[in-house]
Amino acid sequence: MTLLPGSHRQIVLVARPDGLPVPSNFAIRRVPIPTPSEGEMLVRTLYLSIDAGLRGRLVDASNYAASVPLGGVVRSLGIGEVLESRHEAFFPGQLLVTETGWQEYAAVGPGSTTRVIDTAIAPAPAFLGVLGISGITAHIGMMDLARVGVGETAVVSTAAGAVGSLAGQLAKAAGARTVGITGSAEKVKVCLDDYGYDACIDYRSTSDLSSALAEACPDGIDVYFDNVGAEQLDAVLASLAVGGRVVICGTMGIPPGVVPMGPRYERALLARRASVQGFIWGDHHHRNEEIVASLTERYRAGELRHRQHIVHGLEKAPVAFAELLAGQNLGKTIVSVD
């Protein structure tokens, strides 16, 4: 099958953000639909995963992933339908999680994130959230690295977010007491009612987060799943228990390319014999299959609650991304490329 020639839309980076990314950093352009090379597939993008980690790729600073070049298509995980395959392992009609980028069509070879999905298990967007990057990331941090245990206290920042809400639920299921930090009264309610947190703090309405955490965690904090860094991390460290483990999944509280000053941690880490560990899911893809199987089992048993914030239209991706960074979303942000 050969697709008739045509054009499609893609979103490119036209200016590096000065501070928080804004929609004017991006532009939409129309280009010919690509032709897959040998070993590649032509996919039509159905959904895009909107993740905070993209922020670090938009600036020209050292990071764990290469920057998006000016004029380049914004990189993104997505779900695409295979229209044409020049790779023996894939065939038209399959739905894939893969690196589609912010565009309607992509010629892609299979990468470390590429995975065929089965919509008999869950609707496609779930494979970008609870059964995809969000769930896998939560599991790696909370279970594989922090190894949260029965009777421990686990604190999660961005507690109502796509990753945080799952990290909290996994910790709870492992027998821990869970305490969330989030940014609105509405999110506090969702954390308590939907995600089973034992306590939740709205950091925006708390004048002294350290004291609020100390009160919510009378036995100290054994595990901190950190999506924010900066002052929220400082407040957690003040209540860290002996043997505490901090896993750094994100640093939303710190602008990319900036190294702000803060209280030095090393004395606290020594006194508490504690650890701080940064991680990204990309280093752990060998764990994907086992983790997704475990998440799928819980998901089908109704044990994992999740929310999706679905925005319609490729052209809405920049706005959806800006809203995510401003904390205006609730749950996993996904763009439906209608």
Next chain:
Amino acid sequence: MTLLPGSHRQIVLVARPDGLPVPSNFAIRRVPIPTPSEGEMLVRTLYLSIDAGLRGRLVDASNYAASVPLGGVVRSLGIGEVLESRHEAFFPGQLLVTETGWQEYAAVGPGSTTRVIDTAIAPAPAFLGVLGISGITAHIGMMDLARVGVGETAVVSTAAGAVGSLAGQLAKAAGARTVGITGSAEKVKVCLDDYGYDACIDYRSTSDLSSALAEACPDGIDVYFDNVGAEQLDAVLASLAVGGRVVICGTMGIPPGVVPMGPRYERALLARRASVQGFIWGDHHHRNEEIVASLTERYRAGELRHRQHIVHGLEKAPVAFAELLAGQNLGKTIVSVD
């Protein structure tokens, strides 16, 4: 056997240090020789281990060990000869590593650090250094926690010190390239000539430690055995490799009870997927036997170089301690209680 009544000398804390401890923070007093209770032994102190970690016990601040109370005997690991035993597992004439404190006699029960030593293997002071707290601490940090590997680059601060010199040698024996940071030209020479470091930097004569480390570690730093914290840690983090492990053994660069400001680490730890872990040997006593056996084997094979700085006279302990903190010693500082 009952000892005739008599008196002995002990050194007590009379003023909390304001900054670096000075000899006038301590006083010597004469008290009756104690009588051991059931389950205790009376030991005569032969040697005292002078360790930088004592500094944190002299201030009234949160730490991993309780503070020495004002008027209390300074706590210290030492080597004592059993004079009288009211414990079935010990008998007069044995030499013990145990918590003697800065005093000539002590009534002690066996604790987690108590260990009978055999001077047929090595002279007694070695059991406070290469075959004792220093060697065990170096092994826990470098081998058990940082798990340094073949072909990796390991950096050690206080590289010529009692613990640092052994951490460097263990890393080298494990197949790593070793780079020391130390504080004088003489110590640099000792590091290169005696302890086998591949490179060594005198931080006092280097205006830009970050650049010096980047040059000495062209492939990045995989492991940092940190005895200092603060600016030396900042400089290491600038060259940390992906997957780097920092183990914090000490924080000599940070006054106890003070939390100075410094550049926030969390973004660097995330970008490099790196970890920082504080540890103290006291949490790992279950490893002592195996580690000492391993160190003893290397020691007898002549594979572990070590230096001792032996100071004579109990009354010299405060000065020896102050000199250690000022970096004026070379090797393990031990007080011989003649």
